Amino acid sequence: MLEINNLHVKLEDEDKVILRGVDLKIGPGEVHAIMGPNGSGKSTLSYVLSGRDGYEVTDGSATLEGEELLDMEPEERAAAGLFLAFQYPVEIPGVGNMTFLRTALNSQRKARGEEELSAGDFLKLVREKAKTLKIDADMLKRPVNVGFSGGEKKRNEILQMAILEPRMCILDETDSGLDVDAMKLVSDGVNALRDGKRSFLVITHYQRLLDHIKPDVVHIMAAGRIIKTGGPDLALEVENNGYADLLAEVQ
Amino acid sequence: MALPQAKQDALAARIAGLDLPKGGWLGEARAEALARLTAMGLPGKRDEYWRYTDPTALTAPQASAAVFDDSDEPPVFDAIDRVKLVFTDGIFDAAASDDPALAGVEIERLALAGAANIHWAQGLYGVLEARGQNPVPRPLAALNSAFATDGLLIRVTGRAAKPVSLVYQHKSESSDAILHHVIKLEVDAELTLLENGPAAARFLKVLEVEVSDRARFHHIRAQGRDHERLAATHIFARLGTESLFKSFTLTANGRLTRNDCVLELTGDDAKAHVAGAAMGDRDFHHDDTVFVTHAAERCESRQVFKKVLKNGAVGVFQGKILVKPGAQKTDGYQISQSLLLDDDSQFLAKPELEIYADDVKCSHGSTSGAIDETALYYLRSRGVPLKQAQSLLVLAFLAEAIAEIEDEAIADDIRGRLEGWLHRHES
Numbered sequence: 001m002l003e004i005n006n007l008h009v010k011l012e013d014e015d016k017v018i019l020r021g022v023d024l025k026i027g028p029g030e031v032h033a034i035m036g037p038n039g040s041g042k043s044t045l046s047y048v049l050s051g052r053d054g055y056e057v058t059d060g061s062a063t064l065e066g067e068e069l070l071d072m073e074p075e076e077r078a079a080a081g082l083f084l085a086f087q088y089p090v091e092i093p094g095v096g097n098m099t100f101l102r103t104a105l106n107s108q109r110k111a112r113g114e115e116e117l118s119a120g121d122f123l124k125l126v127r128e129k130a131k132t133l134k135i136d137a138d139m140l141k142r143p144v145n146v147g148f149s150g151g152e153k154k155r156n157e158i159l160q161m162a163i164l165e166p167r168m169c170i171l172d173e174t175d176s177g178l179d180v181d182a183m184k185l186v187s188d189g190v191n192a193l194r195d196g197k198r199s200f201l202v203i204t205h206y207q208r209l210l211d212h213i214k215p216d217v218v219h220i221m222a223a224g225r226i227i228k229t230g231g232p233d234l235a236l237e238v239e240n241n242g243y244a245d246l247l248a249e250v251q
Numbered sequence: 252m253a254l255p256q257a258k259q260d261a262l263a264a265r266i267a268g269l270d271l272p273k274g275g276w277l278g279e280a281r282a283e284a285l286a287r288l289t290a291m292g293l294p295g296k297r298d299e300y301w302r303y304t305d306p307t308a309l310t311a312p313q314a315s316a317a318v319f320d321d322s323d324e325p326p327v328f329d330a331i332d333r334v335k336l337v338f339t340d341g342i343f344d345a346a347a348s349d350d351p352a353l354a355g356v357e358i359e360r361l362a363l364a365g366a367a368n369i370h371w372a373q374g375l376y377g378v379l380e381a382r383g384q385n386p387v388p389r390p391l392a393a394l395n396s397a398f399a400t401d402g403l404l405i406r407v408t409g410r411a412a413k414p415v416s417l418v419y420q421h422k423s424e425s426s427d428a429i430l431h432h433v434i435k436l437e438v439d440a441e442l443t444l445l446e447n448g449p450a451a452a453r454f455l456k457v458l459e460v461e462v463s464d465r466a467r468f469h470h471i472r473a474q475g476r477d478h479e480r481l482a483a484t485h486i487f488a489r490l491g492t493e494s495l496f497k498s499f500t501l502t503a504n505g506r507l508t509r510n511d512c513v514l515e516l517t518g519d520d521a522k523a524h525v526a527g528a529a530m531g532d533r534d535f536h537h538d539d540t541v542f543v544t545h546a547a548e549r550c551e552s553r554q555v556f557k558k559v560l561k562n563g564a565v566g567v568f569q570g571k572i573l574v575k576p577g578a579q580k581t582d583g584y585q586i587s588q589s590l591l592l593d594d595d596s597q598f599l600a601k602p603e604l605e606i607y608a609d610d611v612k613c614s615h616g617s618t619s620g621a622i623d624e625t626a627l628y629y630l631r632s633r634g635v636p637l638k639q640a641q642s643l644l645v646l647a648f649l650a651e652a653i654a655e656i657e658d659e660a661i662a663d664d665i666r667g668r669l670e671g672w673l674h675r676h677e678s
Contacts, residue, residue, distance in 0.1 A: 050632045053624065078634035090629035094647025100630070103643065108634035143647075160633060 001199040002026040002049075002168050007060035009041075009048050009224075018044045020224035021060070026168070026217075029196040033210055034203045035235060036221035037243045042203045043087060045221075046172040050084040051077050064168055078104075079111035081167030085157040085174050092144040097156070100144045101126060101163055108164060129162040133189050150177035151185075158189040169193070170201045175209040187212030207239035220246055258292035264312045265293060269398040269429075277365025280377040284396035287381060291390045300387055303567040303599040304509055304538040309391060309483050314427035314453030317479035320504070326418070327447050327473040327501075327668050331661060333416040336403065340421060341428020341451050343401050347420075355409025356442065361402035361431060372404045372433045379459040379487035383513035387542060392485040392511070395457040399431030407440040407466075414443035414469075414661075419450035421477055426451035433459045436466035436494075443658065446472035454482040464491040464518055470498040471661050473668065478504045478535075485511040486525075492518030492547075499656050501665055502529040502537055503672055509538040516543070516550040516578075526555040526655035528665075530645075530672065531564030531596075538567035539587075545578040545611075554585040557652045559645050560596035568617070571603040578608045585615035590622060590648045592641075642673035 002024070009019040018041045026032050036042050048055050049062055051074035062069045069077050092100065106116040117125070130140060133155045145153050154174055161169055171190065175183055190200070190213050202213055210218070210232065218234040219226045220243070228234065228246055238246070254262075266288075271281055293310040294301045308315065336358070337347035343360055351358040364370055377396040383389060405415065417432075428451035436442055440463070450456070462468045474482065482505060488496050502508055514523045529537045543552045558566035568587035589598035600617040622644055630640035646669060653669075656662040 052628050052632075073637065074628060074631035075634050075636045075640075078632055084632055086629070090625050092623075092626045092629070092644070092647060094650040095643055099643075100633075103635055103639070104630070104633035107636060107639065111634065111636075164633065 001028050001030070002062070002064055002201070004062045005060050007045075007048070007062060008058045009044060009055050010058055012054050012056045018055075018224055019048070022224070022226060024219065024226060026199045026201060028199060030217065031194070031200040031202065031213065031215045032217045032219060033215040033235060034201065034219045034221050034226075035205065035238055040221045041224040042221055043172055046084050046170050046203060049170060050074060050082060075107065076111070078164070078166070079108045083161050083164060083166035083169045085154075085161060085169065085171045087173040087176060089145050089153040089157050091146045093146050095144050097140050097142055097144050098126065101160065104160065105163055125163060129159055132192065133159050133162070134185060135159055151179065151182035154178060154182065154186050155189070158186055162189065162193060166198070168199050168201070170203070172203045173205065174202070175204055175206060183209065183212060207235040210235045222247055254290075254292045261310065262289070262293050265310055266394065266398065267312065270400070271397060272365070275366040276368060276370050276373045277361070277376065280373070281397045284377045284380070284393050287384060288390055288393040288397055291384075291388045291393065294390050298388075300540060300569060303569070304507070304536065308481050308507055309453070309455075309509070314425060314451070314481070316424045317421070317452035317477055317481070318424060319421060320449070320476040320478065322476070324671060327475070327664060328416055328445050328661070331414060331416070331445070331664060333414045333445060335416045335418055337418045337420060338401065338428070338430065338450070340423045340426035341400055341430055341454070344420070353411055353413065353415065355407060355440065356411050356415065357406040357408070358415070359404045361399065361404055364404050370404075371406055371435060375433050375435060375459050375461055376431070379461070379489055380457060380485070382489070382515065383485075383487045383542070389485060389511060389513070391455055391483050392457050392487070395429050395431055395455045395485070399429045399457070402431040402433070405432065405434045405442070407434070407436045407442045410441040411443065414445050416445040419446070419448035419454070421449040421451055421480065424452060427453045429455045431457045434468070435461045436463055436468055438463045439465045441467040443469040443471070445661070446470070447475070449475070449477035449480045450482065452480055454480065454484070456482070456484040458484070458486045460486065460488040460496070462488060462490045462494040462496050465493045466491065467495040468497070469657060471656055471665070472500050473665065474500060474502040474508060475504050479506055481507045483509045485513070487513045488523070489515045489517055490521040490523055493520045494518060495521070496523040497655060497657065498525045499652070500527040501668065502527065503531070504535065505537065506534055507536050509540065512539070512541045514543045514552065515546060516552065517546050519547045520549045521547065522551045524553040524555075524655050526553070526652040527557070528649040528652040528669070529558040529566060530669070531558065531560050531566065533562045533564060535560070535564040537565070538569070540569040542571045543573070543583065545572070545574045545581045545583065547578060549580040550578065551582040552584070553655070554587070555652045555655055556587040557649050558589045558598060559592065559648065560589055560598060561592035563595040565596070566598045568598075568600045568602070570601070570615070571605065572613055572615070574606040574608050574611050574613065576607040579610045581608060581611040581613065583611070583613035586651070587617045588648070589619045590645065591619055592622065642670070645673060646670065
């Protein structure tokens with residue numbers, strides 16, 4: 001599904017190297033988690049994959065089902081099936097959440113040569129998906145993320161994911177700012193999208209999220225590289241011992 | 252104080268070819284307006300309220316030619332049920348207009364009604380304009396009152412069942428039109444006035460509105476098409492107790508547009524909202540100059556102006572709120588914002604508050620900014636193509652101004668118009 005090879009990335013405006021050769025391969029239906037200390041490059045990886053400005057790829061590649069992502073515009077990556085659930089979902093005053101969702105879905109369908117969804121069919125789809133995430137009509141009517149609580153914002157991200165049905169989902173610290181109940185709700189939303197074909201990359205600081213969204217593979221990232229890969233137990237190890245031992249091990 | 256000779260000459264040249272009809276109540280009003288104009292002279296670059304907008308093209312003896320926009324987009328408001336009254340190059344065009352019969356609304360042509368000795372419009376024509384000359388002189392409005400070639404006198408005695416829609420066609424490339432309308436809403440009356448069309452190569456317009464106690468006036472206009480046209484418009488309105496005045500202007504295109512709006516809240520608990528959304532490209536120059544006087548208690552005024560500018564377009568906002576002594580519990584709000592789509596465009600804003608009462612709430616804000624890159628990335632990451640994402644954010648930026656339109660069908664019409672314009676720029 002997603003294959004990253006030797007990815008090197010620096011900041012566009014500064015001589016600061018962030019990713020120093022990331023290798024990662026996620027198969028269809030797999031759930032991978034990336035953990036790592038602050039500043040290790042986890043969020044940068046998610047931004048670079050989704051096409052945010054401000055980064056310069058100096059080497060390496062990232063392909064989605066064989067297609068080179070790094071040559072595509074952000075909207076082309078989305079249409080190709082990539083989705084990033086933001087750590088800090090963006091507020092857009094003046095744009096209604098429904099308008100946003102519908103524009104996004106129909107843009108992607110159009111880009112893929114599919115027919116756009118009618119207003120009626122779209123409404124039905126949103127209502128059904130919103131219900132399971134406990135998103136009420138008011139949240140759908142309000143401008144995108146404006147005045148939403150932290151939990152509401154994250155639920156809104158998962159709603160977008162459920163509606164857009166991407167093949168490859170990246171969750172960037174989706175657990176940050178969530179209380180226990182909200183984390184359960186969001187995790188249930190993610191798990192409902194696990195269908196054996198869709199793949200996930202879950203970026204998190206804490207093992208707790210991985211109790212809800214069970215990963216197949218856990219990677220530890222430090223200083224712009226993946227330094228260790230293992231099974232779910234690796235996350236528990238980090239939770240108990242911190243990163244110090246792992247960092248010492250590789251040095 | 253006599254005007255300097257150069258100013259006298261410039262004025263003489265500007266009005267040389269204009270006709271000053273005599274006789275009737277209107278003849279007297281015109282003569283008084285000419286006296287005001289002669290005392291003021293024409294506006295110049297050094298005048299305080301013309302510092303950001305060069306009035307030369309408006310004060311020149313001849314109007315420069317303006318070619319027609321050849322786009323085939325249907326005119327705005329076409330889908331709205333309305334009484335349509337058409338002016339072609341500044342002259343009322345009866346053949347192109349609807350029958351002006353509308354219950355509770357009397358409509359007369361200025362040229363015909365002006366000859367009488369007594370008329371209801373006597374107390375308003377040039378009168379509200381004259382009141383609006385102080386403290387800021389507005390010579391082009393006085394010129395208009397003196398030399399207007401046509402216009403309508405509209406008296407509203409009830410609640411008009413549908414909008415009165417003034418459509419200004421531009422058919423001669425060198426037309427130089429001067430229109431003057433007077434509207435009087437009697438107690439409890441209500442009217443929606445629509446205006447659209449490029450009007451003329453050069454267009455001077457005055458709209459005087461008396462909103463009596465508890466009356467409601469809604470005004471929505473769309474200034475667009477014929478990019479080379481010039482326009483200087485003035486609204487002078489006086490509001491009675493518990494009355495409502497709402498005016499919204501959409502502007503796209505136009506090398507020079509100056510919209511003056513002078514509002515006087517004279518009755519307690521009146522509300523006046525004036526809003527504008529403008530989109531400009533290249534040598535577009537758009538100036539909103541607003542003066543709101545609070546002269547009664549517990550009145551509310553809102554000014555909401557948004558401009559989207561690119562490729563060197565210029566936007567100007569000069570907005571003032573004057574709260575007179577005794578106008579307690581005034582609630583005045585003013586916001587002017589521009590979205591600059593590139594580094595070449597300019598937005599010049601001069602917000603002013605002058606307050607002589609101690610129990611009031613007044614706020615003003617003015618910002619200029621580029622499109623929000625983070626929001627743009629967020630939209631694109633969800634699959635929305637760049638141009639479409641930009642359009643969405645532009646519409647979002649203008650939303651607060653459009654929200655000032657109460658009638659949903661009309662607001663949708665305006666929104667649709669904006670979307671159409673934006674989509675054309677997307678390709």
